[in-house]
Amino acid sequence: MSLSFTQTTSIKKAVDVINNVNPNKFPLVLSRIIQKLHLKDERTFTEDEEKKLETALSLNESDLQLLIETCEFFLQQAAYHTSKPAVLQSQLEQLGLTEDKVSAIVTTWQNGAKEVLERLRHRMLSPKQLDSVKWKLSLVMGSSTKAKTKLPVATLELGMKNENTDNDNLQMEFTHEELYKFYDQLETIQSQIDSLS
Structure with missing residues (x-):
């Protein structure tokens, strides 16, 4: 499967927003986005930083969010497909991004791809992963409703490893x-x- 962006209404609006951003400030936004791309539950910018960005880039809150989310999407897709810069450039040009914005995104990807891919490889896909399995078998000999019962019960204990907290x-x-x-x-x-491999 190769990298391919679809021109949705949201992408078209985002392209307009991105194309109108100051070309000198845009690479700085991309630099921060690629630094935080591997983090799942952390925002790229704090609320204070976003307020400053709105002013610096002359954008309203919704347009800034659209810009950030779209640039994150472009770079995440490039990482997912381990895209070559030429392929990424071609796809971005087809969306209608201006040459300077395409160049900024591709350059950011070229400079940060190796580190991003390495960090993503080490990131857990699921917040919890199986770490250990323990089991025991017991026999229930009676209950409050039945005096004589022989009911085998298996107890399974799954040790879960969490990347953020204790197991x-x-x-x-x-x-x-x-x-x-x-x-x-x-x-x-x-x-x-087995059928997938």
Whole structure:
């Protein structure tokens, strides 16, 4: 799959906004965006910085957000597709961006691509990842409703690794039937993963 941008209404409006930004200030905005591109839950600019940018770039709040989000999108797509600068340049030109803006985005990508790709490789895709699995089997011999019962119960403890906080555990109890259904679902997932590779 190669890099390809679609001219949506939002992209067309963003292109107009980007084309009208001061060409001397635009690369500075791009520089900050590419520095923060690998961070999932962190804003590129603080609220105070955005207020200053609105003034410096002569944009209203919604146009500034559109500019930031669109430039983030362009660079994220370039990272996702590990785009060559010439391909990125061609795609941006087809959207109608002016030569100076295309050049600024492509130069930012060329200068920051290696570092961004390396940081993205080390970033966890999911906030939690499986770190350990523990299990135990017990036998329930009775309950408040039945005096004599023999019910096997499996307890599964999944150790979850979180990139931002300490690890936590998820405990689940299964009867024989529930465990069998869970196993079938895991088998289905495994077969789907195998078919992809």
